[in-house]
Amino acid sequence: MAVYTEVPAEALEQFLARYESGALLSAKGIAEGVSNSNFLIETETARYILTLYEKRIDLGELPWFIALMEHLADAGLPVPHPIRDREGAAIQQLVGKTACLIQYLPGVSVSVPTAAQARAAGAALARLHLAGASYTAERPNALGLSHWQASAAELGAGLDSIEPGLAAFVAERLETLAAHWPRNLPRGTVHADLFPDNVLMLGETVTGLIDFYFACTDLYAYDLAVLHAAWAFPKDGCAPLMDHARAIFEGYESVRPLSAAERAAFPLLGQGASLRFLLTRAQDWLAPPSDALVQRKDPLPFARRLAHYARLDG
Ligand SMILES: Nc1ncnc2c1ncn2[C@@H]1O[C@H](COP(=O)(O)OP(=O)(O)OP(=O)(O)O)[C@@H](O)[C@H]1O
Ligand SMILES: N[C@@H](CCO)C(=O)O
Structure with a gap:
């Protein structure tokens, strides 16, 4: 289960206040994935994925990955936009971890593809x-x-x-x-x-x-x-x-x-x-x-x- 770090609701509310996302309605840990902690966040305006980066990622490389996602999403690919706060920052700190709020995309991963x-x-x-x-x-x-x-x-x-x-x-x-x-x-x-x-x-x-x-x-x-x-x-x-x-x-x-x-x-x-x-x-x-x-x-x-x-x- 890929939730290594718990995020108290108060800390999450403060974190979301940096964004134009509206107030927090719910947050649920996502079981899939093994590398990072992922949460499905619902606010008054939208759904988001919140990723907290755990040990397996070299944080020095994160700006390269985030800029790539943004580049591909801007080009119209179905790649989630990293969300920037009011000051333009996408990479953040939350409960002592590096974190990023990411656009939620619909769909499911198929286990037996046709x-x-x-x-x-x-x-x-x-x-x-x-x-x-x-x-x-x-x-x-x-x-x-x-x-x-x-x-x-x-x-x-x-x-x-x-x-x-x-x-x-x-x-x-x-x-x-x-x-x-x-x-x-x-x-x-x-x-x-x-x-x-x-x-x-x-x-x-x-x-x-x-x-x-x-x-x-x-x-x-x-x-x-x-x-x-x-x-x-x-x-x-x-x-x-x-x-x-x-x-x-x-x-x-x-x-x-x-x-x-x-x-x-x-x-x-x-x-x-x-x-x-x-x-x-x-x-x-x-x-x-x-x-x-x-x-x-x-x-x-x-x-x-x-x-x-x-x-x-x-
Ligand atoms: N942008 C998104 N929109 C909707 N769901 C997402 C999004 N990003 C991740 N998810 C969901 O969260 C789950 C875990 O994400 P991901 O596979 O990126 O986890 P991880 O731990 O970072 O990676 P890994 O698969 O390498 O362990 C996915 O299977 C998917 O269900
Ligand atoms: N997709 C890989 C995990 C990431 O390296 C695997 O199935 O082994």
């Missing part, structure tokens, strides 16, 4: 890439190839306790990726974590793209590979759902056609995306953060996906 929903997510990602191209401030991907190498070295044989043979398989794939990782494909601002739980939908319409705290500057086609690895497979399956896989590409390319080089690199990019989530999940699996509230996610589905993309590459 192919049509996967298509809509693909198209939304391409729109994000086009609109993000004019957000020129760069942020390197802290969870790219060199992180995968460091993380795999650190986890070492621990990976074999998740599944025998996993350490050797990861090491072998990393060698291939280090030798062939594409460097010259189109790049720009990417979300880097557009899983179904970070997309709000009403039916087949995307109503919200959220959780920008892994966004960075990287290959657009890598971001598509992340989305593919997250949306195109059944929960524990090793082969993609073909309708979903096709729909993701169709949706994406209806907005931003891929180059031949981006397509050709897809099996490698899919391996990179699978490794990213395999390794971060394995880290939490083997050494759960002392913060017992952090939910562990099973790394193995991403080992299966890694094997799938490796077969495509073979």
